[in-house]
Amino acid sequence: MNVIVLSKSPWIYSTEIILKELNRRGIEAKVINPLECNVHIEGNNSFVLYEGKLIDKTDFIIPRIGSASHFYGLYVVQALEEKGFKVLNSYKGLLNCRNKLIIYNKLVQCKLPTAKTTLVKTTQNLDYILNNLNGFPIIIKLTRGSQGKGVMIADNINTLRSIIDTMSLLEEDIILQEYFETSPKYSDIRVYVLNKSVIGATQRINFFDFRSNTHCGGTMKLYKINTLIENIALKAASYFDLNFCSIDFLITDGGPKIIEINSTPGFEKVETEAGFKISSLLADYIEHKLCTTNIKT
Numbered sequence: 001m002n003v004i005v006l007s008k009s010p011w012i013y014s015t016e017i018i019l020k021e022l023n024r025r026g027i028e029a030k031v032i033n034p035l036e037c038n039v040h041i042e043g044n045n046s047f048v049l050y051e052g053k054l055i056d057k058t059d060f061i062i063p064r065i066g067s068a069s070h071f072y073g074l075y076v077v078q079a080l081e082e083k084g085f086k087v088l089n090s091y092k093g094l095l096n097c098r099n100k101l102i103i104y105n106k107l108v109q110c111k112l113p114t115a116k117t118t119l120v121k122t123t124q125n126l127d128y129i130l131n132n133l134n135g136f137p138i139i140i141k142l143t144r145g146s147q148g149k150g151v152m153i154a155d156n157i158n159t160l161r162s163i164i165d166t167m168s169l170l171e172e173d174i175i176l177q178e179y180f181e182t183s184p185k186y187s188d189i190r191v192y193v194l195n196k197s198v199i200g201a202t203q204r205i206n207f208f209d210f211r212s213n214t215h216c217g218g219t220m221k222l223y224k225i226n227t228l229i230e231n232i233a234l235k236a237a238s239y240f241d242l243n244f245c246s247i248d249f250l251i252t253d254g255g256p257k258i259i260e261i262n263s264t265p266g267f268e269k270v271e272t273e274a275g276f277k278i279s280s281l282l283a284d285y286i287e288h289k290l291c292t293t294n295i296k297t
Contacts, residue, residue, distance in 0.1 A: 002028040003286065004055070006073060007064040008035065013268040014279070015064055021283035034065065034073040046079045055080065060286055061087045063094060064264055070098060070144075088286075089263050093241040097263040099143040101175055103240075107258055110239040112232060114258045115139075115177045115250075121168055123161050129176060130157075139177040142167070153179070180252040188259065189223055189249040190270075191230070192278060193237040199281050201225045202274045220274045229256050236261060244282065 003022055007015040010031040022029040038049040048055045061080055065073035078091040097103060107114040118129050130138070140163055142150030154160035160176075167174045182188070187205040191198055203223035225233075233247045236258060246265035249256045270276050 001026075001059050001287075002030075002057075003060045003062060004058045005029060005031050005062045005064055006034045006076065007031050008033050008066065012064070014266050017267055017271065017279040018062065018282060021279045022286065025283055025287045027283075027287060034063075034076040037076045039075050039079045046082060048076055048079045048083075056083075058085060061085050062286075063087060063089055065094060066264065070094075074098070088244050088282075089242055093243070093245075094263050096240045096242070097245075097261055100141055100260075101143050101173070103261050104175070106240065107236070110235070112236055112239070112258055113255060115180065118176045119143075120164060120174055120176055123164050126157070126160070133176060133178040136160075137179045139179050140164075141175050141177065143173045143175060180250050180257065182250050182252060187251075189225065189229065189251060189256075190220075190265075191225060191233040191247045191249065192245075192265065192270075192276075193233055193242070193247065194244045194281060195285055196234065196238070198225070198230050198233055200276050200278065201229075202270055202276065220269045222274050222276060232256060232258070 005015055005018060010016060010019065015031060019029045019031065032050050032055070036050060037055075040047045040049055061077070063073065063077050065077070074091060074094055077087060077094060081087050081091050096106060101117070101119055104114055104117045116133050118133065120129070130136070136155050136157075138154045138160060140152040140154060140160070144150070152163055154163060164174065184205050186207070187203060189201060189203055191201045193199070201223045202220050204220050206219070229249060232249075236247050237243075237245055240261055240263075242261070242263055244263075246260075246262045247258060248260035248262070250259050265278075267279050270278055
């Protein structure tokens with residue numbers, strides 16, 4: 001059995017730990033940088049080349065496609081999937097998560113709870129938008145970004161106008177969202193789904209920053225979710241065609257709201273801080289379900 005991990009580096013924690021877990025089970029695993037692959041199209045066929053050789057033999061592929069290589073990496077995954085290789089998450093699933101506006105649009109289409117959201121490019125119609133989003137504070141997000149980067153907050157009209165003008169100058173598309181109070185303050189719930197099951201959940205809290213992300217100074221601990229959140233998470237993973245993902249919720253007075261779906265969640269803090277060995281569960285799944293059967297993800 002052998003596995004390819006599509007990742008920019010073998011030294012990224014999530015990549016390194018999944019390699020170790022697979023190797024510990026006797027599964028040969030290697031890292032291929034998707035940015036160093038070439039997709040060659042000829043006639044009715046497409047091929048993926050790496051270091052001048054065709055990728056033509058592997059049992060399973062794990063895409064670890066970060067935001068910096070997202071679009072190029074998607075092309076590589078698509079070509080490999082079309083050649084019949086089994087993948088942890090499909091090209092379609094990865095495509096569904098390629099930017100935040102697509103995520104929020106799909107959540108609404110699937111009737112899943114999320115925040116009111118408006119795409120903006122200029123400061124036109126701000127009075128209407130603010131009224132629709134329940135006024136200040138307002139959350140501002142780049143349509144692309146991860147780890148809390150590109151997420152801002154505005155408490156007044158001058159700050160909001162300044163941010164929109166700056167992002168427009170940089171030719172960035174942004175979305176505005178309603179703000180929710182949570183308890184504890186500045187906290188969210190991250191739910192992990194694998195193979196149509198919730199395998200665990202964590203709570204992230206930040207005492208110093210409105211962004212609960214651990215990369216912004218937040219802490220993480222294991223959390224027991226209720227049946228409502230579990231069912232919503234499973235529906236979201238199914239609707240987004242994701243076999244493995246994390247889904248972030250805000251717990252509000254109006255019920256849980258999905259604020260993020262990540263097709264490539266990180267492992268470091270959840271393992272080292274919360275003590276949840278997600279890489280081990282993922283390796284078990286690959287060993288027992290994918291590398292030895294013809295199950296389609």
